[in-house]
Amino acid sequence: MKKGFLAGFVLSLAVVLLPTFYYMDARSSSDRQGKTEVSAEPPDLFPGNPKRDPSPSATRATDPALAPIPPSPASPVPSPPPDADVLAPSSPKGEPAGEIVMLKKPMPVQAFPPPAPVRPEGGIRTRVYDPDRIYTLRTAVSHVTLVDLPEDAKEVYMGDSKLFLAEVFGKRVKVKPITYNPDARTNMIIYTLNKRLTFRIVMVPPGKEDDLVTFLSPREETVVNLNPLKTEIQKSLEAKVSEKMAKDRLVSLEEAGPTDPLPIEGRGNGIRLRLLGFTRTPADARIFALFEVLNTGRTTFRVERIRLRGYRRSVLWEGEKQWKENADWESTFDREILPGKTGRFLLSVTRIPTSGGRRGLEIELDGQTQAGTEIVRGDSGGERH
Numbered sequence: 084m085k086k087g088f089l090a091g092f093v094l095s096l097a098v099v100l101l102p103t104f105y106y107m108d109a110r111s112s113s114d115r116q117g118k119t120e121v122s123a124e125p126p127d128l129f130p131g132n133p134k135r136d137p138s139p140s141a142t143r144a145t146d147p148a149l150a151p152i153p154p155s156p157a158s159p160v161p162s163p164p165p166d167a168d169v170l171a172p173s174s175p176k177g178e179p180a181g182e183i184v185m186l187k188k189p190m191p192v193q194a195f196p197p198p199a200p201v202r203p204e205g206g207i208r209t210r211v212y213d214p215d216r217i218y219t220l221r222t223a224v225s226h227v228t229l230v231d232l233p234e235d236a237k238e239v240y241m242g243d244s245k246l247f248l249a250e251v252f253g254k255r256v257k258v259k260p261i262t263y264n265p266d267a268r269t270n271m272i273i274y275t276l277n278k279r280l281t282f283r284i285v286m287v288p289p290g291k292e293d294d295l296v297t298f299l300s301p302r303e304e305t306v307v308n309l310n311p312l313k314t315e316i317q318k319s320l321e322a323k324v325s326e327k328m329a330k331d332r333l334v335s336l337e338e339a340g341p342t343d344p345l346p347i348e349g350r351g352n353g354i355r356l357r358l359l360g361f362t363r364t365p366a367d368a369r370i371f372a373l374f375e376v377l378n379t380g381r382t383t384f385r386v387e388r389i390r391l392r393g394y395r396r397s398v399l400w401e402g403e404k405q406w407k408e409n410a411d412w413e414s415t416f417d418r419e420i421l422p423g424k425t426g427r428f429l430l431s432v433t434r435i436p437t438s439g440g441r442r443g444l445e446i447e448l449d450g451q452t453q454a455g456t457e458i459v460r461g462d463s464g465g466e467r468h
Contacts, residue, residue, distance in 0.1 A: 206294055206295075208293060208296045210296060211301055212233065212280070212299065212300055212301065216281075217282070217283055218280065218296075219282070220283065220284045220293060221285055221286075221287045221292050221293045222258060222259070222260050222284060222285070223287055223289045223291070224289065225289070226259070226292050226294075227259045228258045228292060228293045228295075229256070229258075229295045229296070230257075230273070231254060232254045232255070232278075233254070233278070233299060234254065234276050234278060236275055237276060238274040239272075239273050240271065241271050242270040243269040245261070245262070246267045247260050247261065249271060258271070264286070265288075268284070268285055269284050332364060336371060336373070337373070342360070342362045342363055343360050343361040343362070344360035345360045346358065347461050347463050349448070349459045349460050349461025349462075350459065351448075352452070352454075352457055353379050353384075354376065354377070354384055354450065354459050355376070355377040355459075356376055356446060356459045356460075356461055358372060358391070359374065360373055361432070362429075370433070370435060371429040371432065372391050372412070372431075372432050373428075374427065374428045374429075375425060375428075376426050378421065378423065378425075379422075383422065383452075384452050385450055386417075386418050386428065386448065387449045387451060388447075389414060389416065389430055389446075389449075390412070390413035391430055391436075391447075392406060392411045392412075392444070393406070394406050394407060394410075395442055395443075396441040396442075404445075407436075409433070412433070413430070414430050443462060444462070444463040446462075447459070447460050448460075
């Protein structure tokens with residue numbers, strides 16, 4: 084049974100494949116000869132069969148070397164597009180071939196989009212600040228590279244300032260090469276209020292440089308970094324308030340009377356200088372000598388300097404003064420006193436000097452009037468100048 088099945092399968096396969104092989108061989112012969120065509124009628128596979136018609140037409144159809152047979156109506160020649168110029172190539176004898184079609188204009192081909200251009204290195208970059216990282220900054224000849232920082236740059240250090248130039252504009256640092264050496268290398272360190280950034284600066288061909296590099300603070304530092312800024316603002320405000328309060332206290336001390344009175348007076352040309360005594364500040368216990376200047380003249384008087392000196396009278400020479408060490412204080416001023424007005428001045432001293440016996444104090448005032456320089460002196464011993 085298996086042998087019969089196998090024999091039937093082989094026979095069926097032969098019947099199916101033999102016409103196909105013969106048709107393929109006939110087409111290849113037609114291509115070689117250029118003007119012959121194979122008939123669509125299958126050849127006589129069994130020449131000795133008496134049932135076949137032994138007519139000359141049948142014999143000619145099976146012989147590819149004989150004259151060609153007109154094309155079968157079942158296989159028409161494909162028509163070209165209406166807008167194409169058709170050129171029918173001729174056979175060696177000048178007969179047109181009805182099967183081969185040549186187009187003068189090629190068929191349209193689907194156009195594919197061009198590939199996206201490769202983005203050059205460099206350009207605009209964004210970095211997250213990391214104090215332990217060294218950043219590479221790419222620069223090029225005739226190009227400028229900008230570095231945006233999260234805080235104002237306080238100090239910028241360039242490794243070799245003859246190769247690269249760095250300029251600071253608040254939070255922005257401009258870096259530019261000033262050399263044409265393509266192998267130029269250096270480093271740069273930027274300090275802000277709370278950060279330090281380290282860079283390696285290299286030269287690259289134009290088109291690959293960094294145009295703008297922006298540094299952002301990490302999210303966890305955004306709130307923390309506000310504290311130093313607030314602290315600086317708070318310190319600045321406290322300093323301004325403290326300075327204003329100190330000025331207000333001094334004004335109050337000038338207007339108030341002395342806590343340790345010690346009157347000394349000196350007179351000049353329309354100017355009267357008086358030492359009222361000494362006063363202390365309640366906050367820091369600083370000691371000041373309180374002076375009063377009265378302008379009795381007709382022109383404005385400008386106070387420039389006030390001086391206080393301690394001395395001791397000589398034992399041998401009654402009129403000689405021996406000036407005491409660490410008892411000489413003076414200060415400069417620039418205040419005008421109008422005619423008929425009075426002004427008070429504080430002179431800082433280290434201690435309250437004593438007066439009496441052979442000890443004495445001398446006061447001195449330098450100023451300018453419309454007539455010229457005026458010097459007024461006074462002495463605790465009663466001497467006036």
